[in-house]
Amino acid sequence: MITDEIKTSNLSDIRFLNEHDIGQEMYRLVSELYPICRSITGNGFRETLDIIKDYIELEVHEVPTGTEVFDWTVPKEWNIKDAYIKNLKGERIVDFKKNNLHVVNYSVPVNKLMPFEELKSHLFTLPDYPDRIPYRTSYYKESWGFCLSHEQFLALKDEEYEVCIDSTLEEGSLTYGEYYLQGESEDEVLISCHACHPSLCNDNLSGIALATFLAKYLSQISPRYSYRFLFIPGTIGSITWLSLNEAQVYRIKHGLVLTGVGDPGNFTYKKSRRGNAEIDRAVIHVLKHSGLEHAIIDFFPFGYDERQFCSPGFNLPVGCFMRSSHGHYSEYHTSADNLNFVQPQYLADSFSKCLSALNIIENNKPYLNQNPKCEPQLGKRGLYRAIGGQAEEQVNELALLWVLNLSDGEHTLLDIADKSNFDFDAIKKAADALLKHGLLK
Numbered sequence: 001m002i003t004d005e006i007k008t009s010n011l012s013d014i015r016f017l018n019e020h021d022i023g024q025e026m027y028r029l030v031s032e033l034y035p036i037c038r039s040i041t042g043n044g045f046r047e048t049l050d051i052i053k054d055y056i057e058l059e060v061h062e063v064p065t066g067t068e069v070f071d072w073t074v075p076k077e078w079n080i081k082d083a084y085i086k087n088l089k090g091e092r093i094v095d096f097k098k099n100n101l102h103v104v105n106y107s108v109p110v111n112k113l114m115p116f117e118e119l120k121s122h123l124f125t126l127p128d129y130p131d132r133i134p135y136r137t138s139y140y141k142e143s144w145g146f147c148l149s150h151e152q153f154l155a156l157k158d159e160e161y162e163v164c165i166d167s168t169l170e171e172g173s174l175t176y177g178e179y180y181l182q183g184e185s186e187d188e189v190l191i192s193c194h195a196c197h198p199s200l201c202n203d204n205l206s207g208i209a210l211a212t213f214l215a216k217y218l219s220q221i222s223p224r225y226s227y228r229f230l231f232i233p234g235t236i237g238s239i240t241w242l243s244l245n246e247a248q249v250y251r252i253k254h255g256l257v258l259t260g261v262g263d264p265g266n267f268t269y270k271k272s273r274r275g276n277a278e279i280d281r282a283v284i285h286v287l288k289h290s291g292l293e294h295a296i297i298d299f300f301p302f303g304y305d306e307r308q309f310c311s312p313g314f315n316l317p318v319g320c321f322m323r324s325s326h327g328h329y330s331e332y333h334t335s336a337d338n339l340n341f342v343q344p345q346y347l348a349d350s351f352s353k354c355l356s357a358l359n360i361i362e363n364n365k366p367y368l369n370q371n372p373k374c375e376p377q378l379g380k381r382g383l384y385r386a387i388g389g390q391a392e393e394q395v396n397e398l399a400l401l402w403v404l405n406l407s408d409g410e411h412t413l414l415d416i417a418d419k420s421n422f423d424f425d426a427i428k429k430a431a432d433a434l435l436k437h438g439l440l441k
């Protein structure tokens, strides 16, 4: 178990907590959230936030139906109790209670007998993956439907069926969760994830777990930046948040959208629209020095909420951190995106990589060499190995020379790390040693 009492001002310390335990805890949260039928509004979303509240002090916001948010309007609230298709024998052959993916999310209520011919146009399957249930939504067009495995579909007969969706679509509100962590500076790091998908693990729950655990552990240190975590419904949630918080958006200096971080695939980082934001450089640095295969992709206007954060009117420095990118794994938006697909070790690895990137952001500053005319004599300060011996402090000598040479007030530690090809931690360690000996300011 991880102690709740990690009091350190240094983010790099929490990076070395037991990764195995963190992965297990994140997976436990994913498992707890998995059965809930979430949507972009409604009680499933509220229930999800209630569970996250066991980990962090979330503030829950309710935005009424009909609120104008830029070019959009907050929709009616959707809730569902039950849904099924029964055959003539009264057997539930498609049952929402077995898997909430069986109902097209946002289906309007229906309760009637109908022939197979009529029912057929409301059924969705995946013929290429005949044992999987697809995930479908109909948020902005009032309709109804069922999703089922193609195997189930082929077993249907040309007879009459009882079709029931016990849902409501009424005036209500859009719910979202926000957690704000005050740092030394008013400048903010935005961490956002979507929490609007029903029983899908990698797509939505893994991002929720990562955001929750980053928030939980960052709250135990005194960070330089303030952190704002958003648990929002995809698209309409970020549009709503940006619309309500437009006046504060200038504080966001760095940001990440977290999604699809629990699968076995390689890391993928989608850069912000700016392409060279500090957060882009930090994540790329971490992935490059991880020695793992990974992909860096340019911004494109499709995907998750980075689409809104990076719309031209905001153009915020927000990238998207993923393992396999959406649409590039066959489990995506199907019942196969389940508790087997997501695994603790991948969640833990994502946690550690994100924290390393945030550690760079937290510590990335320019310094000034206090002895810029020729090199200072490092040996007499115990920073340089004596002949045949070891340096007193385990700092890489070449890293020291790079930091001294480039600490002209113009280069940050990340600039120096990238230029010298050293890992950020080695450069940071060298800078700390030089600071200690008064050679940097």
Ligand SMILES: [Zn+2]
Binding pocket: 197, 203, 333
């Ligand atoms: Zn999705």
